Amino acid sequence: MTKITVWLASNHLEQPEQALAQFPESARQRIGSYPAGPEFRNRIGSQLLLKKAVEEIMPNAPDVLKDIVRVEGEQPFFKTIGLHFSLSHSHDKIALALCTTQPVGIDIEYIDPKQDYFTTDYLHEAEKKQFEQLDAIMMQQKFIALWTQKEAALKAIGKKIYEIPLASINTCETILAIPPHQVHCRLLHALPGYCMALASTSAFEYEIRFTELA
Template sequence: MHAEERSPKVVPVDVWLRRVADVGPAPELLDEHERRVLAGLVTHAAARSYAAGHVLLRRAVSEAVGVSPTALRFDRTCSVCGAQHGRPVLLDDPALHLSLSHASEAIAVAVSHTAPVGVDIETHAAVDFEAFAESALHEEELERVEDGPAGGLAGGLEGRLARRATAWVRKEATLKALGVGLRLDATRFPAPPTGARVCVADLGEVVVVDLPVPWPGLSAALAVSGPFDVIEVRAR
């Protein structure tokens, strides 16, 4: 008699990928804290990205909980210093798990009712610097990322940057889902393989998937922490 096979544990996550230009300006949706941060940003590009990201986050959460975007109240207390620049937590539903990421003209938002999530999006240009390997890669992945080739990725410099960006977004999404962010050195663990549950640096289990990005020169990944086997990505 064969032992009963365990059904995979599936976790649904809603994901929004948008370009900054597609979100459009909606300053009336931002709260006092968000407007204050926005006013302090030096460059126009940074201000556009910040505003669009937080507008998209409010619209996404509004859709998830059925509350007007302007009525949503967030706490952003940093677990390290106590300042208001940490992960957003919805005060009226703190069990809702949120993650937001910006990369140049692109934004990613992830929302889950089930488990902590982390989403990250990055341009390939952002990982094009000499010290990337020593500052971001674990020794187990160094040769694979730097020398490739990896399946489905172009060779040469383009392929290397794509592999770097893929490794980086998987790592940062993982650290966000685990709730530690970049307080954990990214060189301490290899980027998790997509679609497999793994334990990261004794901090907990995660499963990671790559997200298809419809614009060139960008990579994105989504991570969920907990005893899950499959992420059901619900693109919005």
């Protein structure tokens, strides 16, 4: 059974620029291109959480942020550190999944009651039937749950959401078929007001650790 560690962090960084100044040059250039605001703060917080989590699990690991490899069209990965990781952030929360044996995918979404998320464009035919008897509130929550599962599943197989039609993925099934992959995906009910999904290409168990970034 694959074991995955999930880290959930509340991002309260007050001076993200100071943290960014300590990052490797490549990370400073990439993140520094974002304007100041929540996205900028969460990009920095995501890297800090990744560094903190890896160093806790592997105290003798090389410089975590320098070990990250980014290839156009692929999910980032470590060059030498023996861990698979996936990051996601929404509002003021950051989610990280770490695994020693399998690629993983995680997605977190803040449920904004003022925003209308629902659209049938990304729904499988089987999924559309689930919405027929739902009221407006339940429809929004159900749609976000489907979205997070699909995005987490695609991350687990190293794909971007624009590479595979989301309507081709049927979350009504216990195991998601994304040929040639079979993806195990679970919703995590760990944060009120948020929807989160975790995925891997094999059956897994997980533990959740909570922390804060300040």
